[in-house]
Amino acid sequence: MCDIALCKKLQCKQIKGYIMKLSRTVAYALQATLQLAETNSPVPVPCSQLANKGEMPERFLLQVLRSLVTHGVLRSTRGVDGGYTLVRPASEISLLDIIEAIDGPMDTHLPLEGKLNEAFKGNLQQAISGVTDSARKQLSDIKISQLIATDAEPSDSASSGEANRIADQIPTQS
Secondary structure (H helix, E strand, C coil): CCCHHHHHHHCCCCECCECCCCCHHHHHHHHHHHHHHHHCCCCCECHHHHHHHHCCCHHHHHHHHHHHHHCCCEEEECCCCCEEEECCCHHHCEHHHHHHHHHCCCCCCCCCCCCCCHHHHHHHHHHHHHHHHHHHHHHHHCEHHHHCCCCCHHHCHHHHHHHHHHHHHCCCCC
16 A cells, blocks of 8 residues: 555546555666655665655665666666666656566456356456556656656646646555
8 A cells, every 4th residue: 555655646536535556666666766766866865865854664675776776767787886766857757667577567368267258258357458458558657857846836737736646646555
């Protein structure tokens, strides 16, 4: 489940008390990526600094960051001055990139077995495929750069409108 602080940062849309479920691993990946995008430092940021600032367990965060490196989201630099940087500008990294780097591709396959009518299986598979395609599109349209906001920005009516537009794009459970 997405933690409340991260959802506020991501400006998750909440409908009828439900929030899109994100694993803690994805939440840490998003949090670390947002921190790196916010600092926009050409100098690598150590895992310990990301962990301390985000109040995340460092050993677990290391595993998360390795996955982001493996999937081409982050670059890892070894050594005393080592750490992590974004591979691409924040405007080119989507929420979908982060989620799929951690959880794998959003899959539409349903492991339906048993005596379910074939027509029902087909209808269900088609419905799930449509929802997945829509979610993938919406998540790929939301870039990390859009989620970086300072405390002063939301009071600006233009920024507030943009924040609402982004929040409206985040799929939620109904």
